[in-house]
Amino acid sequence: MNLRALFALVRKDLLHEYRSREIVIAMLVFAFLVMVIFNFALELNKTIRETVAVGVLWVTFVFAATLGLNRVFAAESDQTSLDGLLLAPIDRTIIFAAKFISTLIFVVLVQLIIVPLFSMFYSINLFDPLFLLTLFLGTVGYVIVGTLIAALALKSRSREILLPILLLPVSIPLMLAVVKAGKNILEGAEWALVRPGFSFVVAFDVIFIAVAIMTFDYLLED
């Protein structure tokens, strides 16, 4: 594992984002909008809010993350068509790992702001360590699949349209498990009830990390 290249790639993405502010602000504003829209679309009163909160929160992140995923490789391909990275004598897996880590950092940054806001607007306490851990593991899974599929959509016409169509059906099982486990946790259910969903999320992460490592090389050839 070429750590020097990995750090350089992640540092480059973060610094570029810090200076251009292309992705994180857009994701944040979008997430906030989705949150507000759901409130009216579902005509949320206090009881309904409690039952749907976790689902709404997760859908908010899924939409916002998809917006960001559309840009992870796009930012690269506008400026360098990825060629700069592909010419370098580094494993393609490192490029994938770096893109995964930077995107995860962007999404987690958005979550750090949205989760407290969500707690406030939906008057529901989300600050349960186990809940936050489940949310994080779910995010990891979504970003892994998302990064892989963003690379898949990269070479296609109409990339922006294709990404959610390819990504959402694959992430439905993850969504089901995260929402189910998250809801159980917030309702104070015992571990036995939480465990199936939680373990599923962990398994999903592991499976798709393996799939990504095995297949990513094939996506960067020309």
Place this chain on the structure above:
Amino acid sequence: MKAPKSLTYLTYAAIIGFLVTLYMMFFYAPREVLMGEVQRIFYQHVAFGWWFSVAFAVTLLAGIMYLITRDLKWDRWAVAGAEVGIIFTLLNIASGSIWGKPAWNTWWTWDPRLTTATITLLLYIAYLMLRQSIESPTTRARFAAVYGIVSFISVPLTIFAIRIWRTIHPVVIGSGDPTAEGSFNMTQPMLITMLAHMALFGLIFAALLWHRYQLETEAAEVADLKTQLLLQS
């Protein structure tokens, strides 16, 4: 180029097989007591359900074979599998819906298997859309193979994830929950009819798959001839 002889025989066999299943479905199998005539569609429903899984497995394996061998013929099997699979999934969902009306008194429920079939359908429609949006045949084959792997893994994951929700889908074979709504006791002729459907629909599946592959192969040959012509010019 002419289709191989064995494909022609297979096609006739599939047609005869289909007529046999129609006969068995309408005349051999007895009328189910509670649900009436409409229950007969169950045999097709089960057969489609079984063979669409096989179709998508063909897409998965052909994709993997393409990544290993880089031979485009595997990509042609992959696309054949996906297209036949989508048709079978659609028919499976439609026949299930028709059967569901008398059994559950509703055309649609978000029952686990219906949901899984629907998500599977979405996955493979996305697969075809991905294929359509990439120009280069080799890039298309490679990317489709990767998405074929991702899709196929998603199906069991979806089934697992949905297990958390309660099922109302009848478990027909094995020691299922006897209280599940819409289940019924299979008599001997019913079982034979079902097994015949499973087997004979395999012929229909194989014939369709092979025809689709044949069509792709011929299209590839035409493209190849055009290329050679261009090279000589």
Place this chain on the structure above:
Amino acid sequence: MLIETKSLAKFYGLNPVLRGIDLQIPAGQAVGLLGSNGAGKTTLLRLLSTLTAPTAGSVTIAGYDLTSQAHAIRPLLGVVSHKPLLYDTFNAVENLKFYADLYNVTNYADRIGDLLEQVGLTAYAAQPIRTYSRGMQQRLAVARALLHAPQILLLDEPFTGLDQQAAQLLEEILLDAKQHGITILLSTHQLERAQRLIDRVVLLKKGKVDRDVSITDLDSLTAYFNAAVSA
């Protein structure tokens, strides 16, 4: 032979871009790749730089097979393409430092200083790239390509879009690289600009090698080339 291609062909779908290229380039030679638009120059350079795979035929570079041993070839190559492959929010030093990390260049601080000096960008080193002119970006792109001391430089239309002065400066840099024994393959449609630099001209026409001559034969070649391009 440092670079050797055998019946190299590349198709985009049904469109043949290269149709059987046989080239042998010894170490230290500077080759100009000429041809009108669509003759296949860029595609040939992309193939040699491992960015795209051939449809048929083979390439060996320094004894390594291009398709199966690309990882061994990549450190030997310095590539200047149409795009500068630089990040526009970064300054010159940050860009070069980033590539130094990717190529695992040790002692990069000195190396970056020397290169910026050589391409005459020391004074602008702290400015973000988006404030650079086309000529400055191109010089930095050459510095990036030379950073890891490659054996081979592949340049796609390096003189395009540069004014007289910038082109001259670039020529000096490339002459210096040649002096240091670096093999150069550059595509251009302005033969005059490159003639001090190159020893040999390969003329591509519709994806095939039309002429392959040493530069001593220049006069007849110029006439031929002008005729070929204007035709």
